[in-house]
Amino acid sequence: MKDQKDSTVISQTSEFQSKKDKLLSGTDRTAQPEKKQGSVNGAVPENETVLCCPICGGKLVREEKSYRCEKRHSFDRARQGYVNLLPVQQKHSLNPGDTKEMLSARRRFLDSGHYHPICQDVADCILRYQRREHPLLADIGCGEGYYTAAFERLCGVNGIGADIAKDGVRMACQRSKTILWLVATASRLPFREESVDVLTAMFSLLLPEEYERVLKPGGCVIEVTVGSDHLRELKEIIYDEVFEQHKHPVSVEGALVETECTEHRYRMTLPHRELQDLLLMTPHFWRIRQERRRQLEETEQLTLTVHYWVRVLQKTQ
Numbered sequence: 001m002k003d004q005k006d007s008t009v010i011s012q013t014s015e016f017q018s019k020k021d022k023l024l025s026g027t028d029r030t031a032q033p034e035k036k037q038g039s040v041n042g043a044v045p046e047n048e049t050v051l052c053c054p055i056c057g058g059k060l061v062r063e064e065k066s067y068r069c070e071k072r073h074s075f076d077r078a079r080q081g082y083v084n085l086l087p088v089q090q091k092h093s094l095n096p097g098d099t100k101e102m103l104s105a106r107r108r109f110l111d112s113g114h115y116h117p118i119c120q121d122v123a124d125c126i127l128r129y130q131r132r133e134h135p136l137l138a139d140i141g142c143g144e145g146y147y148t149a150a151f152e153r154l155c156g157v158n159g160i161g162a163d164i165a166k167d168g169v170r171m172a173c174q175r176s177k178t179i180l181w182l183v184a185t186a187s188r189l190p191f192r193e194e195s196v197d198v199l200t201a202m203f204s205l206l207l208p209e210e211y212e213r214v215l216k217p218g219g220c221v222i223e224v225t226v227g228s229d230h231l232r233e234l235k236e237i238i239y240d241e242v243f244e245q246h247k248h249p250v251s252v253e254g255a256l257v258e259t260e261c262t263e264h265r266y267r268m269t270l271p272h273r274e275l276q277d278l279l280l281m282t283p284h285f286w287r288i289r290q291e292r293r294r295q296l297e298e299t300e301q302l303t304l305t306v307h308y309w310v311r312v313l314q315k316t317q
């Protein structure tokens, strides 16, 4: 790993650290269980059994190239492999999401590995909280699938990736054939009550009530949110003034209980090309002034702070 990890962790046990060290060095073979592939003897893969109809809530059953509920609401499986579970009436309000150019920049940047420590931190949480082999994990706001595929690879989870933006989900299909990729809205997740072991929300909105509904008792949400110093050096170039803002994950009520919340920080040095990709994939790109853009275009490399919080919310038994 080329970036020096320097985490400021509020609560972290030494056992955690040792397991993480093993994970990072790849010596802990038990940490990477082999994933059971798809269906056995024609049985439905487990990640498909949790699906429910986004219109009536009924159980969805796979037919040839579509999924149907008892009331005959039908949803197609696309050629690339994803399932579009957005009801027609929700499609018109669809956020157009990222452009193809932004998605390609995001893919190149993530594949460069600069955010791998983030995957590793979440993977470590998944392993520590998992209560059975191959837990069913749904990654909400999966985008082009970088994190979802990493969790499958690092933890052997039975994965589902869901996002409202179809272009991203279409790209995600290339990352894994065993993950079930869905176009769906986070505000009404197409999963049965108490069916999912782990939910991940990587820099996406937290919707506690919906998460609480679909999680099994004892299951957990692992949420990653940006810290106030995230990409500070880039913001200092783009904006005249970078406002101090204390970002901390918002508190939740109900059956989800915060069991840990850790702060992480490290530095990464980006060569020119990766810096341009990062710019393209962040909202900052759209606010940049011409002369600042020129300054960044001439920057050969830049060292940036990565700052984020990892929080685990567990559903009471």
Ligand SMILES: [Zn+2]
Residues within 6 Å of the ligand: 053, 054, 055, 056, 057, 058, 069, 070, 071, 072, 073
């Ligand atoms: Zn239905």
